[in-house]
Amino acid sequence: MDRVKNKVAIVTGGALGIGRSASILLAQEGAKVAITDINQEEGEKLAESIQQDGGQAKFWLMNTATEKDVKNTFKDIEEKFGRIDTLVNNAGIAGVNKPTDEVTEEEWDKVTSVNVKGVFFCTKHVIPYMRKVKGGSIINLSSIYGLIGAPDLPPYHASKGAVTLMTKTDALFYAKDKIRVNSIHPGYIWTPLVAEIADKFDGGKKAFLNTVGPLHALGHIGEPDDIGWGIVYLASDESKFMTGSELVIDGGYTAK
Secondary structure, eight states, X not given: OOTTXXXXXXXXXXXXXXXXXXXXXXXXXTOEEEEEESOHHXXXXXXXXXXXXXXXXXXXXXXXXXXXXXXHHHHHHHHHHSOOOEEEEOOXXXXXXXXXXXXXXXXXXXXXXXXXXXXXXXXXXXXXXHHHTTOEEEEEEOOGGGTSOOSSOHHHHHHHHHHHHHHHHHHHHHGGGTEEEEEEEEOOBOSXXXXXXXXXXXXXXXXXXXXXXXXXXXXXXXXXXXXXXXXXXXXXXXXXXXXXXXXXXXXXXXXX
16 A cells, blocks of 8 residues: 555546556555646546545646646646656557558647657656656656557557657666656557547447457456556556666567
8 A cells, every 4th residue: 555655646648547547556555646637527536536535636737748838737746745756658649540641740740749749848847856856757658559560550659669769768868866767568458548449440349359359468458457557566666676668568469
């Protein structure tokens, strides 16, 4: 219950899916959680639920793709909770699913503004607060598609590949400050983002699960808590000798 006791954690895209799981589990393990999202209704409901269960959490409406928004929100979080120890860069979108030569500039920019620029802005503006407390953990949500390719979602693949290398670069930059930076690479996890993809799949949800599940060695897709517990590990001192690393939680998808 105390794996991250007295730590303050920011979770971007914290209202639903993996972000929701991370927020709940971090609070259960003793952290004060700053839930940020553009989904105000779900974010506020989650913060209230965590509080009712005895945890500490507050919601902030924040768009990670807007630097001023990130800067002001992080300042407010530090003032509210007194420090910042952990940043979970989870906010992300899938974008369009069509060949690269059919993707428009606007479609490309929409994905990279959240998935890449958002990680950049949040990392940039959390570093000064982590330096104040002489350390911290930045956890970047990449993907199996930050490690391998597939013939779909070109902007998404490019963005997650970028996050993988941003993680390693920042791990080297900030090791001297005792700030650890690691990436998590989920396989398919049943989240609202994946559910949206499943709805558009030829044959619907059942066909999607029957097709995608067996691509994982364990034979099925994962649940948000499968990733949430990985986030708790990287936020905790249990992972104190881990930086610049890729935590792959993919049911064996990339083992082939």
